[in-house]
Amino acid sequence: MIPAGRPFPVPRGACFAQNLTRNSNTTSGLKSFKQPTTLNDPRQFPVKAKVSPQKLIDRYKKGQSDAVSLLHQLAQVLQFHLEIKETIASDAPPPLPVKEESCVFDIRHNRASSETKIPVNKQIPHAVRAQLSRLMSCHPQFSGCAGTIAAFLLQTSSECKVVALGTGGFNTRESISSDGRIVHDSHAVVTARRSLMRYLYRNLLMFYSKNPTLSQQSVYQHKSNSNLLSLKTGISLHLYVNSLPKGAAVIPSKLYLNPLSISAWKVNSEIGLHLMVEGKVVSVLSSAVENFAYKVVSMSTADKITQWQVIGYQGALLSHFIEPIYVQSILIGDSCCTDVRGMEVSVCQRVEGVTSQLPMFYCMMRPQISLVPSVATCTTSSNQLTLGINWSEGDSTSEVVDGLEGKTVEESPFKSGTTLASRLCKAAMLHRFKLVAKEAQRHDLLATSSYREAKRMAKAYQEAKSVLRAYLRQQGFGSWLEKVSVSDNFTK
Incomplete structure (x- = not known):
């Protein structure tokens, strides 16, 4: 977890958008994927108005679309605003934000360290x-x-x-x-x-x-x-x-x-x-x-x-x-x-x-x-x-x-x-x-x-x-x- 008030470090490995590119090429069989300038631009994900949300979900379950595409398509069909910001992360998805004191590993580590440092x-x-x-x-x-x-x-x-x-x-x-x-x-x-x-x-x-x-x-x-x-x-x-x-x-x-x-x-x-x-x-x-x-x-x-x-x-x-x-x-x-x-x-x-x-x-x-x-x-x-x-x-x-x-x-x-x-x-x-x-x-x-x-x-x-x-x-x-x-x- 990154402490508040500090800049995010730049880790080694691909960013989330680059992982998305690799996954899209693999799952859809496309030869290339052009990253949109705005991820919620409807021109990048044309959807027919008559397509139901359930069909979109079924396509996702069959591997015919990825999770990001599904979110944008659902946003268009159901007409709600969606904004996804690109973040820098490792190959694994970024962890959910957790308060530092509630992390079990950190508690044990800090306790052991503090005991050895007690004068x-x-x-x-x-x-x-x-x-x-x-x-x-x-x-x-x-x-x-x-x-x-x-x-x-x-x-x-x-x-x-x-x-x-x-x-x-x-x-x-x-x-x-x-x-x-x-x-x-x-x-x-x-x-x-x-x-x-x-x-x-x-x-x-x-x-x-x-x-x-x-x-x-x-x-x-x-x-x-x-x-x-x-x-x-x-x-x-x-x-x-x-x-x-x-x-x-x-x-x-x-x-x-x-x-x-x-x-x-x-x-x-x-x-x-x-x-x-x-x-x-x-x-x-x-x-x-x-x-x-x-x-x-x-x-x-x-x-x-x-x-x-x-x-x-x-x-x-x-x-x-x-x-x-x-x-x-x-x-x-x-x-x-x-x-x-x-x-x-x-x-x-x-x-x-x-x-x-x-x-x-x-x-x-x-x-x-x-x-x-x-x-x-x-x-x-x-x-x-x-x-x-x-x-x-x-x-x-x-x-x-x-x-x-x-x-x-x-x-x-x-x-x-x-x-x-x-x-x-x-x-x-x-x-x-x-x-x-x-x-x-x-x-x-x-x-x-x-x-x-x-x-x-x-x-x-x-x-x-x-x-x-x-x-x-x-x-x-x-x-x-x-x-x-x-x-x-x-x-x-």
């Missing part, structure tokens, strides 16, 4: 909202847990799907666990990231499976220049959060970052590293930090994202098998946030220039940061405020963890055992690590004596982490909090 910052909130709705519809009694949410999504050429999801906003009030069965940080982004690690472990087991079908379905591929696996070509990872990460991401929009300038030192408590303790955010450069010596603290969410964009989201144990995994974009669905300058400073500008000092495969990956619609409304009135949900693709149901206790609640849809240890705890991660090491026939990793030793054996990862933390300290952003060693000394 990722529109696909992701829709996918997260849909997955959250599915989880909440199965267990509506925990709908109050969805106030804060973070999710990781994998995008391919054909789809954009949620593979890991987490909610929550608390640190445990319990003391440091020595058996690896307490989750100390249950903030949404941390929970989602640990859920992502479970997804990555699951795909490693698929990759090393003896079943070719399962292996092919894995997200990993071998690279010729490395002993480590990588995500398949064409797969990208994205992060969605529905609240601005606490810490350095929340800074004045007019702040200009220059760590060595006098003005920057005046605001170092805002752009430096931060701690999370008892629901509060405190700068590591603050004198108040000394008061938290005997409390469970963790680095702020913004600082953790900064670190993961340099050393990867896979963690130390997975680094034995795969290359660093980074997110290509961070989408913030915070209705109270007006710009992303704080995230740009926190995640990108603070570590600008560190890449040259990092070991092979590691880099400062600058993500695309943007504001998008929120998929959930943050709330502080819910009686489930301390609870958090975790889920990853492949899970039969979600798990609910009490952030203050660091363990699964009795009412959780999924419970791993009577101890109520979360499937996100360190002990659970070590168990998955051993399973993968066995499938990959990594006897050196199976021989490790503790969780701590297995992490230390990831030499490149540990080097990258050390380089990053030294760089942040040298730039004046403060020192990274070191974990209590006893928390990683468990063996199973």
Whole structure:
């Protein structure tokens, strides 16, 4: 169909009048046909007045006249005005005019094209909202847990799907666990990231499976220049959060970052590293930090994202098998946030220039940061405020963890055992690590004596982490909090 307001294109092939000439020569046996100057000129089609319309129609049915001649003859006999305009067409008769939106072929074609062209910052909130709705519809009694949410999504050429999801906003009030069965940080982004690690472990087991079908379905591929696996070509990872990460991401929009300038030192408590303790955010450069010596603290969410964009989201144990995994974009669905300058400073500008000092495969990956619609409304009135949900693709149901206790609640849809240890705890991660090491026939990793030793054996990862933390300290952003060693000394 030709859009309105545009000239008709000239196609290859004969025009309608030329087709008519060929048809007339064939059907009537005439040697030539002189095209009339006016198609409704009665001199060109002499008709006796006594000829009835039915006879004209019978002659047409017998092949003694063509359709155009019949129309003109009927016009003369019945005495009505007929005007036929010559149009340019292909060998086939011109199609009937149809509105563009009603054409089935065009609808399907345009829909497919539009889906592939929908930007990722529109696909992701829709996918997260849909997955959250599915989880909440199965267990509506925990709908109050969805106030804060973070999710990781994998995008391919054909789809954009949620593979890991987490909610929550608390640190445990319990003391440091020595058996690896307490989750100390249950903030949404941390929970989602640990859920992502479970997804990555699951795909490693698929990759090393003896079943070719399962292996092919894995997200990993071998690279010729490395002993480590990588995500398949064409797969990208994205992060969605529905609240601005606490810490350095929340800074004045007019702040200009220059760590060595006098003005920057005046605001170092805002752009430096931060701690999370008892629901509060405190700068590591603050004198108040000394008061938290005997409390469970963790680095702020913004600082953790900064670190993961340099050393990867896979963690130390997975680094034995795969290359660093980074997110290509961070989408913030915070209705109270007006710009992303704080995230740009926190995640990108603070570590600008560190890449040259990092070991092979590691880099400062600058993500695309943007504001998008929120998929959930943050709330502080819910009686489930301390609870958090975790889920990853492949899970039969979600798990609910009490952030203050660091363990699964009795009412959780999924419970791993009577101890109520979360499937996100360190002990659970070590168990998955051993399973993968066995499938990959990594006897050196199976021989490790503790969780701590297995992490230390990831030499490149540990080097990258050390380089990053030294760089942040040298730039004046403060020192990274070191974990209590006893928390990683468990063996199973």
